[in-house]
Amino acid sequence: MPKLTIDGQEIEVDASMTVLQACEQAGAEVPRFCYHERLPLSGNCRMCLVEMERAPKPVASCCMPVGDGMVIHTNTDEVKKMREAVMEFLLINHPLDCPICDQGGECDLQDQAVAYGCGESRYTEEKRAVSNNDYGPLIKGTMTRCIHCTRCVRFSSTIAGTSELGGVFRGEHLEIGTYVGNTITSELSGNMIDLCPVGALTSLPYAFKARPWELKKTESIDVLDGLGSAIRVDSRGGEVLRIIPRLNDDVNEEWLGDKSRFACDGLNRQRLDQPYIKKDGKLQAATWDEAFGAIADKVNGLDGSKIAALAGDLVDVEAMTALKDLLASLGSNNMDCRQEGNAVDPNVRASYIFNSTVAGIEDADALLIVGSNPRIENPVLNARIRKRYLEGGFKVGVVGPAADLTYKHDYFGADATTLNDIASGKHEFAKVLKGAEKPMIIVGAGALMRADGAAILAASKAIADNLGMVKDDWNGFNVLQTSASRVGGLDIGFSPKDGGLDTVGILDACGDGKVEVLYLLGADGMEAAKLSDTFIIYQGHHGDSGAHMADVILPGAAYTEKNATYVNMEGRVQRTSLAVFAPGQAKEDWAIIRALSAALGKTLPYDTLPDVRGRMAEINPVFATTDEITPAEWTDFGMAGDLQLKPLSSHIRNYYMTDPISRASETMAACTAELLGQGGETERTGTDG
Amino acid sequence: MNSSGEAFAFTPENQEAAKAILAKYPEGREASATMPLLTLAQRQNDNWLPREAMDVVADMVGLAPIRVYEVATFYTMYNLKPVGKNFVQVCTNISCLIKGSDDVFKACKKKLGIGNGETTPDGEFTLLEVECLGACVNAPMMQINDDFYEDLTGETTEKVLDALAKGEAPAAGSQAGKRVGCQPAGGLTTLIGED
Numbered sequence: 025m026p027k028l029t030i031d032g033q034e035i036e037v038d039a040s041m042t043v044l045q046a047c048e049q050a051g052a053e054v055p056r057f058c059y060h061e062r063l064p065l066s067g068n069c070r071m072c073l074v075e076m077e078r079a080p081k082p083v084a085s086c087c088m089p090v091g092d093g094m095v096i097h098t099n100t101d102e103v104k105k106m107r108e109a110v111m112e113f114l115l116i117n118h119p120l121d122c123p124i125c126d127q128g129g130e131c132d133l134q135d136q137a138v139a140y141g142c143g144e145s146r147y148t149e150e151k152r153a154v155s156n157n158d159y160g161p162l163i164k165g166t167m168t169r170c171i172h173c174t175r176c177v178r179f180s181s182t183i184a185g186t187s188e189l190g191g192v193f194r195g196e197h198l199e200i201g202t203y204v205g206n207t208i209t210s211e212l213s214g215n216m217i218d219l220c221p222v223g224a225l226t227s228l229p230y231a232f233k234a235r236p237w238e239l240k241k242t243e244s245i246d247v248l249d250g251l252g253s254a255i256r257v258d259s260r261g262g263e264v265l266r267i268i269p270r271l272n273d274d275v276n277e278e279w280l281g282d283k284s285r286f287a288c289d290g291l292n293r294q295r296l297d298q299p300y301i302k303k304d305g306k307l308q309a310a311t312w313d314e315a316f317g318a319i320a321d322k323v324n325g326l327d328g329s330k331i332a333a334l335a336g337d338l339v340d341v342e343a344m345t346a347l348k349d350l351l352a353s354l355g356s357n358n359m360d361c362r363q364e365g366n367a368v369d370p371n372v373r374a375s376y377i378f379n380s381t382v383a384g385i386e387d388a389d390a391l392l393i394v395g396s397n398p399r400i401e402n403p404v405l406n407a408r409i410r411k412r413y414l415e416g417g418f419k420v421g422v423v424g425p426a427a428d429l430t431y432k433h434d435y436f437g438a439d440a441t442t443l444n445d446i447a448s449g450k451h452e453f454a455k456v457l458k459g460a461e462k463p464m465i466i467v468g469a470g471a472l473m474r475a476d477g478a479a480i481l482a483a484s485k486a487i488a489d490n491l492g493m494v495k496d497d498w499n500g501f502n503v504l505q506t507s508a509s510r511v512g513g514l515d516i517g518f519s520p521k522d523g524g525l526d527t528v529g530i531l532d533a534c535g536d537g538k539v540e541v542l543y544l545l546g547a548d549g550m551e552a553a554k555l556s557d558t559f560i561i562y563q564g565h566h567g568d569s570g571a572h573m574a575d576v577i578l579p580g581a582a583y584t585e586k587n588a589t590y591v592n593m594e595g596r597v598q599r600t601s602l603a604v605f606a607p608g609q610a611k612e613d614w615a616i617i618r619a620l621s622a623a624l625g626k627t628l629p630y631d632t633l634p635d636v637r638g639r640m641a642e643i644n645p646v647f648a649t650t651d652e653i654t655p656a657e658w659t660d661f662g663m664a665g666d667l668q669l670k671p672l673s674s675h676i677r678n679y680y681m682t683d684p685i686s687r688a689s690e691t692m693a694a695c696t697a698e699l700l701g702q703g704g705e706t707e708r709t710g711t712d713g
Numbered sequence: 714m715n716s717s718g719e720a721f722a723f724t725p726e727n728q729e730a731a732k733a734i735l736a737k738y739p740e741g742r743e744a745s746a747t748m749p750l751l752t753l754a755q756r757q758n759d760n761w762l763p764r765e766a767m768d769v770v771a772d773m774v775g776l777a778p779i780r781v782y783e784v785a786t787f788y789t790m791y792n793l794k795p796v797g798k799n800f801v802q803v804c805t806n807i808s809c810l811i812k813g814s815d816d817v818f819k820a821c822k823k824k825l826g827i828g829n830g831e832t833t834p835d836g837e838f839t840l841l842e843v844e845c846l847g848a849c850v851n852a853p854m855m856q857i858n859d860d861f862y863e864d865l866t867g868e869t870t871e872k873v874l875d876a877l878a879k880g881e882a883p884a885a886g887s888q889a890g891k892r893v894g895c896q897p898a899g900g901l902t903t904l905i906g907e908d
Contacts, residue, residue, distance in 0.1 A: 187777030192786040203782040204716075204764060 026092040031099055043085035043096060044072050052098040055107060055136045057114075057221045058173035059086035062277060064182055069114070069173050071136065073106045074098050082106050104140070111140040114171050117152045118222070125169065127223030129236040133171065154199050160207030161694035162214060162286055163225050170200050170224035176216040183279065184210040185410045185430030200224070209699050211403035211679055214285040218268060218278075229286055229691045230266045234258075242603035243270060245590055246284040247338050247508035247583045248683060249402050251382070252592030253280050257288075257584050257603035264288045264584050264604055274383050275592065281403040282695070283679060283686050288584075290689030294567045296579035297608025307577065312609065316623035318576050322559050323541055323624060328355025332530040332539045335361040335518055336546035336564065337507035337683050340588030340600070342636045343563075343580070343613035344509070344518040345643065346628060347545055350617055353626040357524025358539060361513025363547045364675065365527045366469055367477025368503060369661035370519035375481065377511055377595040379499035380464050381653055386412050388500065390460035392453065393433075394443065394484055395424040395672035396468020400679040401506050406430065419460070421453040424468060424672040438671030440471070440480060447486035457491040464500035465493060469510075470675035472503070474668065482662030494658050501658075505593040506676060507683070508583075509546075512591035515644050534558040544570045545613070546580065548684055563616060565606070566684035578620070579610035582685060586612045587633060589640065589647065597650045678702065715793045717763030727757050731773065743774045747784055750774065751791055760800055760858070761792040789843075797832045797839035799877050801825075802856045805842050808849035816867040817853050818842060824874045837878065850895040851887055864889035864898070 025036050028043075030050040037046045042065075047054045057069035067087035074085045077095035082103070085096070097103060115137065122128045154167040174191060177200060181187040188210065192203045202208070208216075217227050239258040246253040246267070253276035258266045267288045269280035299315035300307040310318075323331065331354055335344050344361060351359055362368070368376035380388065385408045398406040406429065412418050413431035420433035423442045434453060436442050445451040449458065457463040467484045474480065485501065487493070493500030505511055513519070520526045525533055533539040535554035542555065544562045548570040555573055562574035565582040583590075585606040591597050606612070611619075614636050621628040630636050640647040646654055680695040681687045696702050723731055731750055738745040750773060754766040762785055771781040785791045792800070803821055805814045822828060825838045832839040848854045851863030855870070862873050862885060869888040876883040892898055 181777070187779055190779035190783040192779075192782055194787045194789075203779060203786065 026090050026094070028090055028093075029095045031097060037090055039090065041090050043074060043076070043083065043088040043090055043094070046090050047074065047085060047096065047098055054085055054098055055140065056086060057132060057136075057171060058175060060175055060178075060219060062183065063175060063178040063219075066174050066178065069171065070110045071107060071114075073103065073110065075100055075103050075106075107140045108142060111137060112142060112146070115141065115145065116147050117168075118171060119151065119168050121169070125166070125223035126164075126226040126231055127169075127220075131223060132221035152196060157201045157205060158207060159202075159225075159228075160209070160213075161691060161698050162228055162282060163208055163217060164228040164231055165201070165225055167199060167201060167224055169222050171222055172198060172200060173221055174200070175219040175221065176200065176225060179212075179216055179219055180208070180210060182414070183215070183407055183410070184212045185407075186210040189216075207698060211282050211400065212279055212407060214282045215269070215279050227266060227286075229289060233265050234260050239265065240603070242584075242601050244584065244600045244603060245598045246280065247590055247600070248284045248287060248686060249281060249404075250505040250507055250510065250593035251275060251402055251404055252508060252590055252596060252598050253284060253404060255280060255284065257601075259584075259604045262604045262607075264291050274381070275594075275596070276404045277408075279404050279407055281679075283682070283692065286691045286695075287680075287686040287689040289691050290566075290685040290687070291582050291584060293690070294684075294688040295607050295610070296565060296567055296571060296577055297606075297610055298579055299609065300571075300574070300577040302575045307574070312619070313623075315576050315578060316620055319561055319620060320623050320625075322575075323354065326540060329358070330538065330540045331356040331543070332358035332525060332533065332541070333543035333545060334359070334363050334527060334530060334547040334550070335509060335513050336363055336544070336548060336570070337509055338583060338685070339509040339513070339546045340583070340586065340590055340613060341509075341512040341516050341640060341647065342588055342633070343545060343617060344513050344516050345636060345640050346614040346617035346621070346630075347543065348516065348518050349628055349639070350621050350624075350626060351543075353621070353628075354624070357520060357522050358530055358533070359518055359524065360520055360527040360530065361509060361518040362527055363549070364469070364473050365477070366505075366510070367472040367474075367481050367662075368514070369481070370514050370517070372659050372661040373515070373595065373656035374499065374501065374658050375485075375661040376503050376505065376514050377656055378466075378502040378504065378593040379656060380502050381594045382408055384498075385409055385464070386415075387498075388412065388460075388462045388464045389417055390419045390457050390463040391421070392446065392457060392463070392465045392487065393420065393422045393424060393429075394465060394467045395438075395440075395471025395480070395674070396466060396504050397425050397427045397429070397674040397676070398466065398468075398504060399427060399429050400676050401468065401470075401504055401674060403679070405504070419453075419456045421456065424471065425674050427674075438673065439669065440474075440476070440483075440667040440672050441669065443480065443483040443487065443667065447483055447490050449490065454487075454491060457487070457493070462498050462500060463491060463493050464502060466502045466504050468504050468672075468674055469506045471672050473675055474670065474672075476665060476668045478663040479665035479667050480672075482664040483667060485662045486664075499655065499658060503593070508590045508592070511593055511595055512589065512597075515591055515595070515646055516640060517643060531555070544574070546570070546684070563613065564684065565610065566688050568684040568687060578616050579606070579608065580613040580616060581606035581610055585610075588612075589637070589650075591646075594653055595646065595656065596653055597647055599650055715762075715764050717758075717765055719765070721754070721758065721763060721765035721769050723754070723769070724757060727753055735773070744776050744780075747774050747776065747781055748788070751781070751785055755791060759795065759798075761795045795832070795836075797837050799838050799857050800841070801838055801874075802841045802843040802846070804844070804846045804848070804852070804854055804856075806845040806849075808845070809853035812852040813866065814853035817855060817865045817870045820867040820870040821855070821874065824871050838874070848895075851892075860885035863887045864892070 035050045056072040072085045073082040075097040242257045246255045254270035254272035301310040488501040546564040548568040563578040584603045680692040686692045734749045750770045771778040854863040864887040
């Protein structure tokens with residue numbers, strides 16, 4: 025390993041590092057604009073110049089590989105002068121419009137100008153101006169502010185894989201843009217806003233809303249897809265203004281999908297802020313006591329088998345624990361958290377989680393995707409697959425919907441019976457998987473929602489078993505869950521036990537009148553026709569389809585409004601934090617069920633959040649720790665059967681609207697209309713598969 | 714931006730030519746063919762490159778369209794908007810300037826009745842002031858389509874333009890008469906065939 029001297033300090037670093045990284049390791053701060061850890065090098069901003077002894081000129085440290093015996097200076101007067109000169113050049117054409125720029129307060133150029141800017145400009149000529157592009161409903165481009173660091177260009181070509189931005193024209197006329205005036209269509213486009221070191225790309229929905237120093241910053245977890253990305257919720261005065269990603273190398277690195285980032289305006293629209301009771305066919309505002317009373321009137325004396333519950337996509341584990349216990353005390357086993365009828369085996373954890381882990385994708389060397397379009401089901405996960413693909417030596421095969429996944433893949437049609445060919449080794453891709461060291465399979469939730477879901481699960485398991493995907497230190501069987509509550513619900517056992525009904529059974533029983541009371545815990549998108557005679561209790565935070573058919577509505581809290589536990593698709597237990605309070609009379613979900621239990625005379629034995637969490641750990645020990653992955657045991661699951669000829673498809677058609685929050689969001693409606701060219705709000709996707 | 718409004722496709726002959734260009738580069742390096750293919754497209758399309766043509770080239774070389782737009786907008790020899798049948802580029806760089814390129818440019822403006830960067834209403838001529846075209850020995854000079862017209866004066870410039878306007882093809886090269894290529898203006902002084 026090479027030894028360097030940085031500012032008089034001897035340091036030994038990895039030979040693959042650059043001087044800038046070595047400086048960071050030595051604790052010497054080097055300013056930069058174009059350099060970014062996760063993007064390819066470009067070396068065009070020149071801000072990271074350092075002095076290297078025996079070199080004739082200053083060197084751009086971001087692109088200089090380390091060498092043995094290098095002597096680097098980062099804090100001499102000479103270095104300061106060089107950086108000041110670079111800064112002066114950068115500011116020649118940069119407008120001095122900080123007071124009206126949204127980046128103000130979190131702008132790299134502004135911050136570094138404090139250290140390296142000269143007090144006044146020597147430049148008296150006219151500044152260059154660039155016309156703005158329309159980048160669509162998410163990104164506001166003020167391209168005059170651009171300093172041509174090309175971070176966004178490199179992001180779109182490398183990470184997002186859509187190559188939509190570029191540097192066009194030359195010299196003084198160089199502009200960053202799409203040239204043809206296209207909007208940016210990548211599902212990861214919001215990350216360019218974070219990457220932009222100046223105010224050239226800023227968030228359009230957040231434009232002129234707040235300054236960063238006014239915001240309360242709460243570290244939390246995203247729940248709008250199954251990944252559980254680390255996020256920071258920025259709020260002011262009880263309103264969530266924006267959501268940005270946090271670093272978590274195991275999960276989202278530092279990226280965030282556009283839905284998770286921009287749907288936060290949906291948190292303020294169509295909210296349920298007080299209980300309602302249906303009287304004479306119309307929902308009327310009520311107090312909590314009246315609502316509980318109405319439920320008690322209906323439920324008391326009713327046989328447990330006539331009561332059922334379904335949990336939706338955004339429900340936290342605490343609420344499901346409380347509801348499960350309440351149902352048990354009422355004598356009902358009819359509960360399911362798989363509202364879309366996903367055929368995973370609730371008793372075998374390995375059958376419903378992403379066993380390889382998200383970071384594990386980088387170790388894999390072959391991948392089969394079954395009935396899924398990961399690009400819209402989970403864009404950040406898809407970026408991880410692309411990252412692995414770019415390293416080379418990684419074959420991807422797809423049996424399912426044809427789509428542009430941003431990486432090359434062999435497409436084998438959408439016919440489910442192909443799975444049997446692969447499992448038996450007859451198929452060409454079976455050889456690829458067999459020859460791979462760490463092959464993996466990703467089964468989409470869409471494939472498991474079909475009537476033959478259990479058979480598809482069995483066929484996928486057979487592929488995993490036959491082609492060596494499960495070994496001592498590697499489990500290549502993965503289910504791509506698309507909702508944040510699914511794994512948590514299955515882990516806590518919110519699934520039919522001892523002859524209880526599952527989702528399909530519950531809905532049929534409601535139609536037949538065998539189930540008279542249905543508790544929808546944040547479950548939307550049910551078929552209204554079957555439920556017309558059922559007494560429906562809807563607990564949730566948005567006036568979505570579930571609330572419309574309810575007889576009693578109990579207003580709950582959204583994920584930014586509670587300290588709640590979610591389990592991501594890898595089986596990682598994570599917790600959200602309360603950023604703002606729920607509106608009006610809405611309450612944390614587990615507390616509502618606890619209060620209801622008292623009204624029904626079946627008081628649940630916990631009064632505080634730690635009590636509930638204790639109960640969770642009692643049911644399943646995975647809840648005792650957070651942010652840890654417990655490898656799941658590989659046992660038998662799935663039910664071998666005939667595969668239908670119906671083509672495999674993804675159950676998500678519109679990435680931008682998959683849950684009550686994103687359906688209520690105006691930004692997401694604009695994305696749907698502009699980027700997908702669809703009508704907007706009437707589109708129902710996701711849970712209605 | 715710079716759309717022609719109609720689809721672009723290489724003619725059968727040019728498709729053959731494009732194949733030959735692509736064959737010059739090893740497999741996986743098709744992107745190297747971007748520039749020659751753009752040139753081919755421009756030649757086919759009346760000396761300018763609409764966006765549709767760039768898209769076709771992008772598709773042929775397997776690049777994202779924006780990568781091709783970057784190339785096409787970087788190099789000045791790709792014309793991003795329609796130009797006249799005769800694309801007149803007058804060098805006004807230092808050598809030509811010293812040798813009287815101002816007269817040449819003035820003559821062009823006067824004769825054609827257009828300014829720098831403009832096209833005559835009949836679409837016959839486009840005039841453009843450009844940087845050095847590498848013919849300093851025969852300064853001042855102008856390039857019309859693929860031909861260099863050298864050793865110009867205001868008068869000879871007008872003559873060339875007149876001939877072109879009549880649809881003739883004036884001889885390219887030195888307009889000063891005797892000299893061939895970049896021989897000395899006063900005739901050869903060495904290697905003249907005597908001992």
